[in-house]
Amino acid sequence: MKQAFVRFMSSGLLATTSVLALGLVAPNLPKSAQLSHWLPSSNALASTSSATAALTPAEIYEQVNPAVVTIVLLDEDQNLLSHGSGFIVRADGLIMTNAHVVSADHAAVGVVLADGSSYLADIVGFDRQGNDLAVVELRGTHQLPVATLAASIGESRIGDAVYAIGSPQGIRNTLSSGIISNILADQTEVMHSAAINPGNSGGPLVNNQGQVIGINTRMLGAPVTSSEGNVIGTARTTNGMGIAITADEIRTFMTVVRLGMAAPTPRSERVVSHR
DSSP states (O other), rough: OOGGGGHHSOOOOOOOOTTOOOOOSSOOOGGGSSGOOOOOOTTTGGOOSSSSSOHHHHHHHHHGGEEEEEHHHHHHHHEEEEEEEEEEEEEETEEEEOGSSOOOOTTTEEEETSSSSSSEEEEEEEEESOOEEEEEEOOOOOOOOOEEEEEEEOGOOOTEEEEEEEGGGOHHHHHHEEEEEOOOOOSSSEEESOOOOOOOOOOOOTTTTTTEEEEEEEEEEEEEEESHHHHHHHEEESSEEEEEEHHHHHHHHHHHHTOOOBBBBOOHHHHHTTT
């Protein structure tokens, strides 16, 4: 199985058609596509500024990138099925990603670290609350760099600079930048303009201090309606807007994982709609 990773270590490009892309039509409309949910709180519009100086994009990349990984799924013949991203949340090899990145049946999970080294991993579990979250754990003993979670999305404001690191179209550990465009009223998801593409799923969205404020999950899609006017899904778009699950939700899920209570399978139809 390890031999299947050779192609990734010699090049940053994964030559594959990813199944992580949004389909032309997905079965359910995520709540973030519903207009009434995008009602920014007063905190999101606050004019107070942080006393800590912002890092440059290069400094942010150097700080965060060592903890960002590429996740691949392999079939029984070691063929690449799909790929996504993730980030290390515990030094012994616990990795956060999206549920849809690792939810394929009968697939082996491989992880390529930022330095090009590769390992097999096991799925630990999925979020019981229906968020598109999962954790995997590297096999073997490790002491790895860890991404730092922001205390809360409540400390972020619309207009703040953000950065996405992941493997768009299989190009490993790629950086893009943008701003926070909106925050869900319940602070569970954040909309941003940092470019993301298939393969970015599961990678971190970080602030100008290099702290993870969210996990990139999907590209914003327009609602698709039936001839009767009912919303039946979302359409893939190229409007440059991405959606990330916030650090608050990640932190809650990590507590569940520590308690050994993560779900053994994805628990929400929303996970399917993100592909």
